[in-house]
Amino acid sequence: MDVGTTRVDLSRLPVWAAGVLALMCGAILAFSGWSEWSSRNAELHNAEVDLGNLARSLTQHVEDTFELADSLLRGVVTALETDDGKPGAIPRLQTILKSRKATLGRIRGVFAYDEKGDWLATTEDVTLANYNNADREYFGHHRNSADRSLLIGHPVQSKSGGQWVITLSRRWNHADGRFGGVVLATIDVAYFAQFYRQFDVGHHGTISLMSRDGAVLADNADPDPRRLGRPIVDAIPYHPASGILQFRRFGETLQRIGFYQHAQRYPFLILATRTEADILAVWRHEAFLRIAVLVCLVALIVAIGVFLAKQVLRRQQLAAALAAKEENFRLLAEGSSDIVTRIELDECIGYISPSTMRVLGWHPSQLLGKRAISGVNPLDRPQLQEMLEQIKKGVVDEARATYRMRRRDKSEIWVEATVRATRRPDGTLDGFVAVTRDVTQQKTLQGRLETLAIEDGLTGLANRRRFDERLLEEWGRAYRDKTTLGLLMIDIDHFKAFNDTYGHPAGDECLHTVAGILADEAQRSSDLVARYGGEEFAILLPNTDSTGCLRLGERIRRALHEARILHDHNPPGFVTASIGAAVCRPGFERSAGPASLIEAADRALYAAKDGGRDRMVMAGEVIELPSGKAPATVPA
CATH class of the missing domain: 3.30.450.20 (PAS domain)
Incomplete structure (x- = not known):
């Protein structure tokens, strides 16, 4: 009886083995399908990450380029407004611009126009009397608007060279405040196109420099007037500052994956895109090979399974x-x-x-x-x-x-x-x-990396990233607790002249010494001293009113005087600093934000510089300007 039952059970073993084998093969195929799908998604995700890294890097490159152009514009505006009406001012400016031609680098040219659009001076070798730019869109903007900020215009064809260029312009005024004209810097569209072609974004991939309204300023293709100044996608959100897009360009059937990155300092963005077909081309080829190998392996497993089914009775083994x-x-x-x-x-x-x-x-x-x-x-x-x-x-x-x-x-x-x-x-x-x-x-190691991420390597103070984080934290705390929040912006006077005279190692040592003085004077554990950028520092003062800011600012000024760091190109003969301060109560100023506090302190800082440097100005106070000018009020 037992023997018969055992034989019946043993006769069913191959059937059970076949069922288990079929289940295993199905599981392998299912897992392979899931793995291939995951691999496909990973390829798309990696492409998004690569596009994001590329967009951020190129955004920094364009910001640096525009900042270089903007610094040139500021210098020309200052020269025009300082020498306005003086004999020989324009020839001197023309001589300066000509001498800078060889060092412009990425900048195509610099131009200065009067209020009628006539050319006053330029880096180009042209006859100035033959040209007038009053018909340009940027000229009309500056003539009709008192706004003196930098304007980034759509690409235009250069009158002097014929090439397509991106324009960056600023307004300059006569001494009485009237419109004096425009200062312009141009960057070749072809420069960006050639630069972007260095990066591999696939056969159909694109890298586009765009204005905030979506118009194309330059891309990795040859400059085409039909494409420049026109949008390539319906809309790109301004908030958040960066993100991923999936779209089809006008007139295309290929699905694209793109990453956009808005600039922080200027109104433009970078859009880097690749087609899904380009991204997945290698994956498709490799997936085909893997599936072919898998089919062979499954066939081998079946053959092995048939063999192993004969061995299931060897339980002892x-x-x-x-x-x-x-x-x-x-x-x-x-x-x-x-x-x-x-x-x-x-x-x-x-x-x-x-x-x-x-x-x-x-x-x-x-x-x-x-x-x-x-x-x-x-x-x-x-x-x-x-x-x-x-x-x-x-x-x-x-x-x-x-x-x-x-x-x-x-x-x-x-x-x-x-x-x-x-x-x-x-x-x-x-x-x-x-x-x-x-x-x-x-x-x-993790602790060390976290410290490096928030500390400035030269001065040992908090870096800009840590300052921004703490500003948001303290703003939220002041908003909840209905307390005040103070900010000091400190800029070393004539620091560029210090570097030019004593060299960058001495400049670094000066920054390090000033940083030590600031850290010593900000004595509370809640205060944050940070290197804001270059020779500019910031001190965040939670629960501090105007009196506290003034007291700390004066201590810092006295400490710098006592330090007596030699500086022959600063009128006192030693290093001094201009200080701008601002105080707000977030809980009672609900329309304001952290950026408004920085702007107020920054305006106060510039007022301190305009007032003669080596002084502190509190946002909202009336100050006496030099040279007999009427008193001015620093906006709070």
Whole structure:
């Protein structure tokens, strides 16, 4: 009777083996399909990341280019307004511009026009009397608007050279405030096109420099008047400042993935795009090869499965193999550099590998029967206890935690542990297995990287990134608590002349000394002293009113006077600083924002410079200007 039953069961074994084999092949094919789909998505994601990195880098490149052009424009505007009406002023300006021609670099040319659009001076070798630019859109804008900020115009064809150029212009005024004319700098569209062609964005990929309204200023194709100044996508959002787009360009059928990045200082953006076909071309080829190999492997598995089906009756051999695997696992656990721990249901240690001697200094026999979390730092124990409770309740089967453990010599190390539940054949929990490794070096390195991310390397002060973060935090705190928030903007007077005279190493030493003075004077732990950029510093003063700002500003001025850092090109003969301060109460000025506080302090700083430097101006106060000018009020 038993023999007959055994024979019937054995006759069904090939059927069961065939079913299991079919299930395995189906699972392999399903997993392969999921893996290929995940690989496809990963390719798209990596392309988005690459496009994002490219867009950010190119945005910085354009900002640097525009900043260079803007600095030239500011210099010409200053020269025109300073020498307005003086004999020989225009010939001197023409001589200066001619001498700068060889050093313009990315800038195509610089031009100065009077109020009628006639050319006054330029870096180009042309006859000035032959040209007039009063018909240009940017000229009309400056003539009709008193706004003196930088204007970035749409591409136009140069009158002197015929090439397509991007225009950057500023208005200049006569001494009585009337419109005096326009100062213009141009950058070849072809320069950006040639520069962008250095980057590989695929056969159909594009890199476009665009104005904020979506018009194309330049791209990686040859300059085409039909494409310049026209949009290539319906709309690009201004907020957030960067993001991913999926679209089709006008007249195209190819789906594109693009990443846009708005500039922070100027009204333009960079849009880098690639077609999905270009991105996935390599993946499609490799996926085809992988699928072909997989089909061959599945066929091989089927053949092997048929062979193995004949071996299912050799249970003793399988049992021996299983025992050998268990022994190999024990050898692996005991030879591993990580600590392998068996934790029983009562949370006591049932087994621990010999590597505990190297990591913790304890022999395994000394820890058997002890609670698994007894050596954990008391502050980290609740975290581990909660993790074990979650596994016991069946919420998760595996969890990971990083915490501190005490070694035998009383020192502490950081460890990372992965804890997994183990179960009996009926599915009930019978304990845990934990694999623990020493991650002290990684934690130390992580701390160092976090410090480098928020600290200025030259001065040791907080950097611009840390300042921006703290400004948002303190603004929110002042808004909630209805308290004041003060800001000092400090700029070293005539620092460029200091660098030109004494050299950049001396300039760095000067910045370091000034930074030390600022840090010493800002004595409260809540105050933040940061290097804002170049020779400009900022001090954020939570819960500080105008009186407190004035008191600190005067202390800083006195400290700089006492330091007596030699500076022959500064009228006092030593290094001084101009200070602008502003105070606001976010809880009562709801229309304002963090940027408005910076703008107010910055305006006060420029008022301090215009007032003769080496002084402090508080936003909102009336100041006396030099040279007999009428008093001015610094906007708050």
